Amino acid sequence: MANIANMTLEDLKALIAEVVNEQMSRWQSSESDHRTADQVLATMDKLRWTPPVGSPSTIDLLREDRDR
Numbered sequence: 001m002a003n004i005a006n007m008t009l010e011d012l013k014a015l016i017a018e019v020v021n022e023q024m025s026r027w028q029s030s031e032s033d034h035r036t037a038d039q040v041l042a043t044m045d046k047l048r049w050t051p052p053v054g055s056p057s058t059i060d061l062l063r064e065d066r067d068r
Contacts, residue, residue, distance in 0.1 A: 004012065035043075056064070 004015075007015070
């Protein structure tokens with residue numbers, strides 16, 4: 001393998017494409033989740049956490065942190 005510092009831009013792009021393709025191939029072959037989109041969304045709804053009423057909003061927390 002060539003030293004990255006000595007690669008041309010085209011060689012580097014080819015290397016990146018090769019690595020991405022290998023990772024995508026590996027990911028696709030190991031994928032075992034066969035749920036439908038509706039099933040995935042339903043699971044997300046079940047797992048979503050809603051803060052209690054009266055909790056500070058995200059912007060309030062950011063302002064509080066900024067003011068420290």
